[in-house]
Amino acid sequence: MSMKNYQKELDNWFKEKGWKYWQSLSILARLYEECGEFARLVNHLYGEKPKKDDEKEQELEEEIGDIIYTLICFANSHNLDLDRSIRKSFDKVKKRDKDRFKKIE
Amino acid sequence: MSMKNYQKELDNWFKEKGWKYWQSLSILARLYEECGEFARLVNHLYGEKPKKDDEKEQELEEEIGDIIYTLICFANSHNLDLDRSIRKSFDKVKKRDKDRFKKIE
Amino acid sequence: MSMKNYQKELDNWFKEKGWKYWQSLSILARLYEECGEFARLVNHLYGEKPKKDDEKEQELEEEIGDIIYTLICFANSHNLDLDRSIRKSFDKVKKRDKDRFKKIE
Amino acid sequence: MSMKNYQKELDNWFKEKGWKYWQSLSILARLYEECGEFARLVNHLYGEKPKKDDEKEQELEEEIGDIIYTLICFANSHNLDLDRSIRKSFDKVKKRDKDRFKKIE
Numbered sequence: 001m002s003m004k005n006y007q008k009e010l011d012n013w014f015k016e017k018g019w020k021y022w023q024s025l026s027i028l029a030r031l032y033e034e035c036g037e038f039a040r041l042v043n044h045l046y047g048e049k050p051k052k053d054d055e056k057e058q059e060l061e062e063e064i065g066d067i068i069y070t071l072i073c074f075a076n077s078h079n080l081d082l083d084r085s086i087r088k089s090f091d092k093v094k095k096r097d098k099d100r101f102k103k104i105e
Numbered sequence: 106m107s108m109k110n111y112q113k114e115l116d117n118w119f120k121e122k123g124w125k126y127w128q129s130l131s132i133l134a135r136l137y138e139e140c141g142e143f144a145r146l147v148n149h150l151y152g153e154k155p156k157k158d159d160e161k162e163q164e165l166e167e168e169i170g171d172i173i174y175t176l177i178c179f180a181n182s183h184n185l186d187l188d189r190s191i192r193k194s195f196d197k198v199k200k201r202d203k204d205r206f207k208k209i210e
Numbered sequence: 211m212s213m214k215n216y217q218k219e220l221d222n223w224f225k226e227k228g229w230k231y232w233q234s235l236s237i238l239a240r241l242y243e244e245c246g247e248f249a250r251l252v253n254h255l256y257g258e259k260p261k262k263d264d265e266k267e268q269e270l271e272e273e274i275g276d277i278i279y280t281l282i283c284f285a286n287s288h289n290l291d292l293d294r295s296i297r298k299s300f301d302k303v304k305k306r307d308k309d310r311f312k313k314i315e
Numbered sequence: 316m317s318m319k320n321y322q323k324e325l326d327n328w329f330k331e332k333g334w335k336y337w338q339s340l341s342i343l344a345r346l347y348e349e350c351g352e353f354a355r356l357v358n359h360l361y362g363e364k365p366k367k368d369d370e371k372e373q374e375l376e377e378e379i380g381d382i383i384y385t386l387i388c389f390a391n392s393h394n395l396d397l398d399r400s401i402r403k404s405f406d407k408v409k410k411r412d413k414d415r416f417k418k419i420e
Contacts, residue, residue, distance in 0.1 A: 025238075047337070
């Protein structure tokens, strides 16, 4: 009951502005770009020669925000329910863990 | 007040299990992998020779879920607030739009 | 004078078969997918819990091959010269290094 | 007999400078970053609202060059043979095509 609000807010904003979501492959390309910027920052902070840099660390939130924003655009343009997305993924991890537990016993 | 719940739920789960989050570069590699699977699916459904495939379309939610799951792991291991992330990204888009409007006038 | 041969070989093969290169955004999506498979393998071998695995290590060459194959497809469909690509990138690194040297003096 | 020369040239350069290749996960992060820049450019030129832009088109070669440069770094640090990489990938495509042909008959 939570990503729904973000999805709705963005959708209202797009409607109000008369904007259309991009086609799927373009949103995917944008996702690639945003993840690349995130990778650059992560490598700068925690990569080969980690640099302590408080200012840059605050940018992590922004970079991840841009990735999630892109995913919301994709989800809205395909009527996907991101709360169900996250729930499915959580359930999968929990199930995988349970199965591992059984094997050990 | 919404991604917070997912972040908390995952963190509780990790604590209960005694799991540790991966190091930053490994989570990044996983993000790359998950996005690659999403790309494969998007290309299959909407790429060069789009295929109508209802079953595959339902997998879109799962693939995006895995991406967000990976981002939550990263956020939790760095004490990032994903609601603030999304808010910042939304604000940026809205601000960019406002500036564009000003220019036109 | 070397990537040229690979580009030519692939182009002849496509012509012979009557195949067309995909549109740019689809090749990009494929690049994403191939890089994701590479990331999965790298994470398996050198990530959080590195696993010594000779068989998997041999797959590294194949995964990188698939990435370069995808780049050749893109280059051919846009008449790009990959030898010039590599030369430009090499020159940039060497130039950057020279500039760094000057600064130190 | 061709990527070999590029691999050797870069390796000599690194030896001469006393540089070391980065660890695998850092090179992977760099690959992500470089591919993201390529994605940005491809989306600009051929995405949602394709823009004819000759200057930008010339940058395509540079962006691909940076990706291949990153792959050469990875290959050198793992003693991979990129000519064999490309050959394996070409063979796979040709084999796949042959199998497809058999099925049709």
